[in-house]
Amino acid sequence: MEVSGPSSPAPPHPPDTEASGTATTAGGGGRDNLEAIRSPVVGKMERSKRGKACSYSSAHEFVSAVSPLIDLEKEAEIATSIGSAASKSLELAQKRGSVLPNLKCSDAQTGLMGKTLLEFQSNKGVVLPPHKFGTHDVVVLKQNNADTSAAPLGQGVVYRLKDSSIVVAFDEIPEDGLNNPLRLEKVANEVTYRRMKDALNQLAMDVQKGPALNLIPVLFGEKQPTFLKQAPQFTPFNKNLDDSQKAAIKKAMTSKEVFLLHGPPGTGKTTTVVEIVLQEVKRGSKILACAASNIAADNIVERLSSYKIKVVRVGHPARLLPQILDTALDAQVMRADNSSLAADIRKEMKELNGKLLKTKDRNAKREIRKELRTLAKEEKKRQQLAVADVIKNADVVLTTLTGAFSRKLDNCSFDLVVIDEAAQALEVACWIALLKGSRCILAGDHLQLPPTILSEEAEKKGLGTTLFERLSHLYGDKITSMLTVQYRMHDLIMTWSSQELYQNKITAHPSVAAHTLYDLGGVNKSSSTEPTLLLIDTTGCDMEEKKDEEESTLNEGEAEVCMSHAKRLVETGVSASDIGIITPYNAQVVYLKILRGNEKKLKEVEISTVDGFQGREKEAIIISMVRSNSKREVGFLSDHRRMNVAVTRARRQCCLVCDVETVSTDGFLKRLVEYFEEHGEYSSASEYNEY
Numbered sequence: 001m002e003v004s005g006p007s008s009p010a011p012p013h014p015p016d017t018e019a020s021g022t023a024t025t026a027g028g029g030g031r032d033n034l035e036a037i038r039s040p041v042v043g044k045m046e047r048s049k050r051g052k053a054c055s056y057s058s059a060h061e062f063v064s065a066v067s068p069l070i071d072l073e074k075e076a077e078i079a080t081s082i083g084s085a086a087s088k089s090l091e092l093a094q095k096r097g098s099v100l101p102n103l104k105c106s107d108a109q110t111g112l113m114g115k116t117l118l119e120f121q122s123n124k125g126v127v128l129p130p131h132k133f134g135t136h137d138v139v140v141l142k143q144n145n146a147d148t149s150a151a152p153l154g155q156g157v158v159y160r161l162k163d164s165s166i167v168v169a170f171d172e173i174p175e176d177g178l179n180n181p182l183r184l185e186k187v188a189n190e191v192t193y194r195r196m197k198d199a200l201n202q203l204a205m206d207v208q209k210g211p212a213l214n215l216i217p218v219l220f221g222e223k224q225p226t227f228l229k230q231a232p233q234f235t236p237f238n239k240n241l242d243d244s245q246k247a248a249i250k251k252a253m254t255s256k257e258v259f260l261l262h263g264p265p266g267t268g269k270t271t272t273v274v275e276i277v278l279q280e281v282k283r284g285s286k287i288l289a290c291a292a293s294n295i296a297a298d299n300i301v302e303r304l305s306s307y308k309i310k311v312v313r314v315g316h317p318a319r320l321l322p323q324i325l326d327t328a329l330d331a332q333v334m335r336a337d338n339s340s341l342a343a344d345i346r347k348e349m350k351e352l353n354g355k356l357l358k359t360k361d362r363n364a365k366r367e368i369r370k371e372l373r374t375l376a377k378e379e380k381k382r383q384q385l386a387v388a389d390v391i392k393n394a395d396v397v398l399t400t401l402t403g404a405f406s407r408k409l410d411n412c413s414f415d416l417v418v419i420d421e422a423a424q425a426l427e428v429a430c431w432i433a434l435l436k437g438s439r440c441i442l443a444g445d446h447l448q449l450p451p452t453i454l455s456e457e458a459e460k461k462g463l464g465t466t467l468f469e470r471l472s473h474l475y476g477d478k479i480t481s482m483l484t485v486q487y488r489m490h491d492l493i494m495t496w497s498s499q500e501l502y503q504n505k506i507t508a509h510p511s512v513a514a515h516t517l518y519d520l521g522g523v524n525k526s527s528s529t530e531p532t533l534l535l536i537d538t539t540g541c542d543m544e545e546k547k548d549e550e551e552s553t554l555n556e557g558e559a560e561v562c563m564s565h566a567k568r569l570v571e572t573g574v575s576a577s578d579i580g581i582i583t584p585y586n587a588q589v590v591y592l593k594i595l596r597g598n599e600k601k602l603k604e605v606e607i608s609t610v611d612g613f614q615g616r617e618k619e620a621i622i623i624s625m626v627r628s629n630s631k632r633e634v635g636f637l638s639d640h641r642r643m644n645v646a647v648t649r650a651r652r653q654c655c656l657v658c659d660v661e662t663v664s665t666d667g668f669l670k671r672l673v674e675y676f677e678e679h680g681e682y683s684s685a686s687e688y689n690e691y
């Protein structure tokens, strides 16, 4: 297979977390979204110990331990959706944000390979009421006055979200009722759970057969991983790769069953994954490449698109980025020969149906029906052949982990399964893909945030332990390579994370090691833009935390200080879209967004939970830590991974806003604050009271 293309890495992917533009919270719903966007109300357990705690000695032991935990998790998700007994009252569901009431259908279009895109706006005002809908959520459409048990007019997938409108992609256009007031309800995505259960059943049966026959015992420690005696030589497509990336690629290509690519923040994990895929295609491997989220799968598709390899993206078109739709399975199937034959057959069937309506003669009717049945069978066969041809001819099939369970991939096997974001995916979700291959490469960082688990009980019993973490404890360096050069952060921002979590092994690439905010075009050097690290202490400033209705914590005074610093940055020339304000608490996100609404200049400042910002970066990051109380409680701030993600989102400046006295009761946070004090600028929040 010949692979060719440019040698420099593609630019990173455009953000999608904030693209939803929801009026209130940062996260979307549904397991699919949860894999990428977490709610911070979970994760109380000391996660770094989980990998050790959860070891399984066989596939059977894993299946019997995890199967009931999937049920618990499903129940927990259903409990948060409209269909549950707990939220039968519409009023409560609205309060929780899982219903958007009183909408009008403002636009209807066809697109996305035959889907109908309906746009809804509020009948009551220009902005949608507060809600927790996210792009890719599964929703149902109902008459506004229908009761909760009423049958929906249709079911679809959220395609686009703005403050003022929501666009939903439906397979079939609802026949009538669109002129009346309507409401949308978010529903639990039960399909995902069914797919995970199916994967477990298959894993239990597959021990004796299937493409993963030799892989399974290695992943459960029953057989040792093996390697090629001689490392293959390769010429990189990407001429900029650093030594740690090249070493990782070599080790990956030497592995015969499993390899872990450990990519700390900004170290080019996806860049390395893309090079591994290209080298493996060149070697003749057929690859299934998956990620926990749609956006990460699309990111790989985009980066592969400039090389001459055959890529097909399997997934619902409403969940794919517009720029990669051309690689979508549905789009490629539509262009296939068998598809045009199927279309001819459908045309013929339409004509026959017309004849059937007009014919009175019973014998003639019988004949037409017989012919229609034959044609229907042929049409289905042609469609299936078209799908099978596209998949058979592809070098790389890309999908999300749960998407790997698509019927369209039934009976397909692959030489290699690559899973990006593996440390953010449930192990059981990984198995959906792994069962289709004989070898696997997992890329991730178990020192950043793991997948969200809604059920506390399932979390305690180990559902959140990722395969990446488990294998990392099982085999360690034997199967792992860590990337050690980072391309995002100023050296001072990186060093805290490297010391605390990566045994001081990370170095900053010279292109970023000393970069500052005032190096950016149009930015002036000032007391706001000069420091790389900035600690704003709210101690003694009368900025106590409080709880909102949903028991999430917020700190209004601290939020004002954050906005005030953002404003100073913008006034010194920093572009608002280069600034991110992140916080562990949902209620603080909501409050910060309200404040942003009052400041035109700050409209483009991105505000999100830390969890929702994983995988993203900004030139300047402001972290609002929120906790400030006389009991000195820090809650889940002390999760090392959450603070690791928070700090390492910043490229040129990281500003920590907190009550130093409260957070210093935790040893880890105390060291963080001391690091900022020692290497950065310290100011009191009282200096920011102009807001």
Ligand SMILES: Nc1ncnc2c1ncn2[C@@H]1O[C@H](COP(=O)(O)OP(=O)(O)OP(=O)(O)O)[C@@H](O)[C@H]1O
Residues within 6 Å of the ligand: 009, 010, 011, 012, 240, 241, 242, 245, 263, 264, 265, 266, 267, 268, 269, 270, 271, 272, 487, 488, 614, 615, 616
């Ligand atoms: N060898 C390299 N030389 C120059 N730039 C690089 C190199 N490797 C990666 N980069 C750049 O570093 C940035 C991060 O790369 P990439 O998106 O692959 O990292 P990642 O580890 O997947 O990121 P994240 O921390 O979000 O998981 C990108 O802008 C990429 O172009």
